[in-house]
Amino acid sequence: EDKVVQSPLSLVVHEGDTVTLNCSYEVTNFRSLLWYKQEKKAPTFLFMLTSSGIEKKSGRLSSILDKKELFSILNITATQTGDSAIYLCANKENRDGLTFGKGTHLIIQP
Amino acid sequence: GAVVSQHPSRVICKSGTSVKIECRSLDFQATTMFWYRQFPKQSLMLMATSNEGSKATYEQGVEKDKFLINHASLTLSTLTVTSAHPEDSSFYICSARGRTGLAGRVETQYFGPGTRLLVL
Numbered sequence: 001e002d003k004v005v006q007s008p009l010s011l012v013v014h015e016g017d018t019v020t021l022n023c024s025y026e027v028t029n030f031r032s033l034l035w036y037k038q039e040k041k042a043p044t045f046l047f048m049l050t051s052s053g054i055e056k057k058s059g060r061l062s063s064i065l066d067k068k069e070l071f072s073i074l075n076i077t078a079t080q081t082g083d084s085a086i087y088l089c090a091n092k093e094n095r096d097g098l099t100f101g102k103g104t105h106l107i108i109q110p
Numbered sequence: 111g112a113v114v115s116q117h118p119s120r121v122i123c124k125s126g127t128s129v130k131i132e133c134r135s136l137d138f139q140a141t142t143m144f145w146y147r148q149f150p151k152q153s154l155m156l157m158a159t160s161n162e163g164s165k166a167t168y169e170q171g172v173e174k175d176k177f178l179i180n181h182a183s184l185t186l187s188t189l190t191v192t193s194a195h196p197e198d199s200s201f202y203i204c205s206a207r208g209r210t211g212l213a214g215r216v217e218t219q220y221f222g223p224g225t226r227l228l229v230l
Contacts, residue, residue, distance in 0.1 A: 034152055038219075041169070042146055042156040088221070097119060098203065100221035 004091050006101035014109050017079050021104045023089035024071040033072050035063055036088040038103065043088055046074070079108045113137065114206045116222040123194055124230055130190045131225045133204030138220075139184035140206030145177075148201040148224070157202075160187055184208075194229040201226050 007022045025033065032050045036043035047056045049065035049072055056063050060079075065072045076083055086103040093099065113136040123129050133143060142161050146154045158174075160166035160181035168174045178190040187206075191198055207219040 036154070042154045045152040045154070048152055086219075090221070097223045098201075098221070099223060102218065102220070 002101070003099045004089060004101035006087075006089055006104050008104060009102065010105040010107070012107045012109060013079060015079060015081060017108075018075065018077045019079060019106060021074040021076075021087050021089075021106070022071060023073070023101055025089075025091040025099075025101075027067075027070055027091070027093070029093050030067065030091070031094060032092045033065055034090045034092060034098070035072070035074050036090065038086040038088055046087075076106075081108045081110055084108045114140075114204065114220045114222040116202075116204055116225050118225060119223065120226045120228075122228045122230065125195055126193055128190055128192045129194055129227060130188055131202055131204075131227075133187045133189070133206065133222055135185045135206040135208060135220070138206075138208045140187070140208040141184065142207040143181055143187035144205045144207070144219075145179060145187075145189050146203045146205070148203060154203065157189075191227065194227070196229045199227055199229045 003026045005024045032048050034048050035046040047063045052065055052067040060077045063074045084107050086105050088100055088103045090098045090100045115134045117132045144159050145157045147157055148154050156169050157172045158166045158168045158179050160179050162181050162184050166179035176192055181187040201224050203224040205219050205221040209217050
């Protein structure tokens with residue numbers, strides 16, 4: 001059974017739409033939840049979330065964590081074609097382990 | 111389901127020794143494997159891409175003689191850090207890309223859990 005589950009697995013929207021990507025996780029010893037954007041060479045780090053209810057924001061992207069319900073969402077507003085990518089979330093349970101989800105493949109159509 | 115494992119999860123070694131990290135794809139055949147190094151502030155750097163049966167392609171700035179990659183089978187790739195030094199201490203992550211699902215229709219990339227290397 002997957003420890004980190006992302007949904008949807010793929011999503012196609014039009015430019016300008018707002019999207020919400022979901023990530024749920026199991027926890028043994030939770031330290032942080034990470035979001036990455038993967039386009040070409042390597043996943044690009046977006047956010048690290050450690051505290052519940054505190055929104056992190058970077059431009060049109062924002063993310064929040066709910067440690068009680070064990071999930072996080074990544075929001076992208078006013079989407080652009082350059083937002084097309086695979087978005088990965090990863091659960092960092094301890095210093096030496098990262099568990100990635102399968103990713104959400106987001107396609108933004110012009 | 112498709113999973114990627116790494117072994118060991120953590121290794122401590124003395125400066126000058128070599129360390130081998132294994133990356134295995136479970137339940138699917140990985141035609142391509144990627145090795146990443148994680149830097150402070152969670153960023154990941156692609157080190158090399160390896161295709162089964164052929165030489166790895168290294169990214170600019172990555173010494174191929176220092177970071178030896180072998181992708182001998184469709185389920186196993188190894189990264190050997192030769193003559194390790196303290197500055198090689200890092201978190202190394204592999205990922206495997208292959209076809210899964212019904213009749214292998216879906217090509218997906220899966221990440222391993224990472225290996226923490228500490229060189230004393």
